[in-house]
Amino acid sequence: MMRHSDISGEGFARSRTLKMLIDCKQITFGGNHKLKIFGTLNCSSGRRMKIANRVFFKNEQEASSAGYRPCGHCMRAAYQKWKLLNADS
Template sequence: MIRHTALGGTSFSRSRALKLLIDAGKVTYAGNRKLKIYGTFSCSSGKRMKVDNRVFFTDEQEAISCGYRPCGHCMRKAYQKWKALN
């Protein structure tokens, strides 16, 4: 898990470092640290969250192992499966 604020001191340096991680395939999902929810980069809910709460995951298994659940908006099928089990 990588915290967004750990990627750099300025907004530009954080977004540049994040783009490099995404292009290299080292980051595939984003999450909200306080709500313990993860989802895709294109999620409208995820785009509105505060930078301090934003974290990134290498894959879905990493997010699940850290105790995060799927987003109900961008990952509806995974969320419904998670909800049925909990």
């Protein structure tokens, strides 16, 4: 897991570093640290979150093992599966 605020640089330099990490597939999912939700990088819900709450993951397994659940908007099937498995909790 990598916090957005921990990516070096500011403004354009941070954006460039982030794009490089995405292009080389070191980041494939984004999440909200406070809500413990993760989703695709192009999810409209994720784009609205504050940088201070934003985290990134290399894959779904990393996000799930960190205790995050799938987004109900951009990962509907994975969310439904998660919801069924955690219905008793």
